[in-house]
Amino acid sequence: MQEKRELPNVTLVAMASVNIRATIKAMLYSMRGIEFGDAVLITHKKPLGLSKSIRYSHTDRLCNIDDFNYKMVYELGSHIHTDFALIVHADGFVVHPELWRDEFLDYDYIGAPWPLPPEGDTTTYRDKDGNICRVGNSAGIRSKRLMDFPKKAGIPWEGEYAYGQMWYYEDGFICCKIRHLLEAEGMRIAPLEVAKYYSHEKMIPEVQGITPFAFHKWEGTNAQYPNFIKASIKERIKRRLKKEGTVSYEK
Structure with a gap:
């Protein structure tokens, strides 16, 4: 049996108030072959039967995607005790x-590469100077100093104009909106040439023929990877049908 790779300075983390069981399964799946320094589930209530290999850390319920995005920028770092x-x-x-x-840890942020913005689009995936940002995506690695920076520096929460409307997404905020502030502090976002080996989300030309370390969403070749959300829904339906069947039988 192959020994697990040890990453003592990395915490495996997820923040969620929905799809909790699927999130836990995703965490456990991510721990195959890797011994992380810590593993933490940030949620509003400790799940029954939570694996002893995963630490529970409390946050108020995430009522919507806006709560998630805000907390990922201003709260995430307080739950992390590794680099x-x-x-x-x-x-x-x-x-x-x-x-x-x-080399994934040579940077303060790495995630799946983003596609080029549509032709004529001068705002999507761009920093304050109009430069195109090719790497972002929430499911990735962040340094502790990057996670702590927005709150410590008192950076206001602002939207990013993309695809013709205003968005409040944490990955765009970090990798585009405040990129210049991060770089001024010496922090680095991984280049596409490294990020394409880390994770895939969109099936852009640059990732073709590459098998990634991680993935986000089930587009294209990502469809081959486990879908714990669908599996959890099927399990709930089976349990409900079994319960209804038992009630019917007892009557």
């Missing part, structure tokens, strides 16, 4: 632990 955090979601997690590269 880095590897963020997973129910729909994005580690699938090929054997493809880990130590």
Whole structure:
């Protein structure tokens, strides 16, 4: 049996108030082949039967996607006690632990590459100077200093104009909106040439033929990876049908 890779300075983390069971399964799946320094589920209530390998850390209920995005910028760092955090979601997690590269930790942020903005679009995936940002995506690795920076520096929560409307997404805020502030502090976002080996979300030309360490969402070749959300829904339906069947039988 192959020994687990040890990443003592990395915390595996997920923040969620929905799809909790699927999120836990995604975390456990991500731990195959890797011994993280810590693993923490940030949620509003400790799930029954939570694996002893995962620490519970409390946050107020995330009532919507806006709550999630805000907390990922201003609260995430307070739950992390290592130099880095590897963020997973129910729909994005580690699938090929054997493809880990130590260079992933050379940066303060790495996630799946973004596509080029549509032709003529001068706002999407761009920093304050209009430069196109090719790497972002929430399911990725962040340094502790990057996670702590927005709150410590008192940076206001502002939207990012993309695809013709205003968005309040934490990955766009970090990798585009305040990129210049991060870089002024010496922090670095991974280039596309490294990020394409970390994770895939969109099936852009630059990722073709590459098997990633992690993924986000089930587009294209990502469809081959486990879908714990669908599996959890099926389990709930089976339990409900079984319960209804038992009630009917007893009557």
